[in-house]
Amino acid sequence: MLTRLKYVSRFARPMSPADVQAIVEAAQRHNATIGVTGMLLAFGEVFMQVIEGPTEAVRALFGRIxxxxxxxxxxxxxxxRxxxxxxxxxxxxxLELDAAARREAGPLLVLIDAASRGGGRDADLLRDIDDMTWRTLGERVVTLRPTG
Ligand SMILES: Cc1cc2nc3c(=O)[nH]c(=O)nc-3n(C[C@H](O)[C@H](O)[C@H](O)COP(=O)(O)O)c2cc1C
Structure with a gap:
């Protein structure tokens, strides 16, 4: 049985593409050794990540993340599950998004703040965040050029 987990977060400080790339390269090396796969979306000041794999590995990795x-x-x-x-x-x-997506991250940041203040327990708010992230991604999926 596998577990798939999804979260959003915001940058703690400004990040360059090279900073994000460094996270991804380290993640690729480590995840390959623990059987975890997934994707990381970085746009505006927002991360959204999906990690999936053996339940214990996902749980331990999420704790570190x-x-x-x-x-x-x-x-x-x-x-x-x-x-x-x-x-x-x-x-x-x-998956890196374009400048328009960065502008759209503004309202998402407000929702993330609200969810964080509420301890992430407001199910409606979580669904809104989920919807908004996927919408931002979905509208751009034709222009995505994922590598690596
Ligand atoms: C947004 C974000 C996503 C990350 N994703 C992963 C990941 O998928 N796999 C991974 O091993 N580390 C990932 N990391 C890095 C971990 O948080 C951590 O630095 C790394 O696992 C090394 O942990 P350690 O310092 O406890 O050894 C991510 C970090 C950030 C900020």
Whole structure:
């Protein structure tokens, strides 16, 4: 049985593309050794990440990710048992969005703040964050050029 987990967070401080790339490269190396796959979306000051793999590995990894000082307000959107990995073959795939998506991150940051203040327990708010992140991604999916 696998677990797939999704969260959003915000940058703790400004991050360059190279900073994000460094996170991804380290994640790819480590995830490959623990059987975890997933994707990381970075836009505006927002991260959204999906990690999936053996339940214990995902749980332990998420504990480390939450404690990482490079981001804050880590809001768990969903954690579920799944039969198979949807990001199989991607030890960690980075999807970077364009400038328009960065502008759209503004309202999302407000929601993340609100969710963080409420301890991430407001289910409606979590669903709104989820919807808004996927919408931002979905509208751009045709222009995405994922690498790595
Ligand atoms: C947004 C974000 C996503 C991350 N994703 C992963 C990941 O998928 N896999 C991973 O091993 N580390 C990831 N990290 C890095 C971990 O938080 C942590 O730095 C790394 O696992 C090393 O942990 P350690 O210092 O406890 O050894 C991520 C960090 C951030 C800020």
């Amino acid at each position: 939450v404690a990482d000082p490079r981001h804050r307000d880590v809001i768990l959107i969903r954690s579920q 799944v039969d198979r990995a949807i990001f199989a073959g991607w030890s960690m795939r980075l």
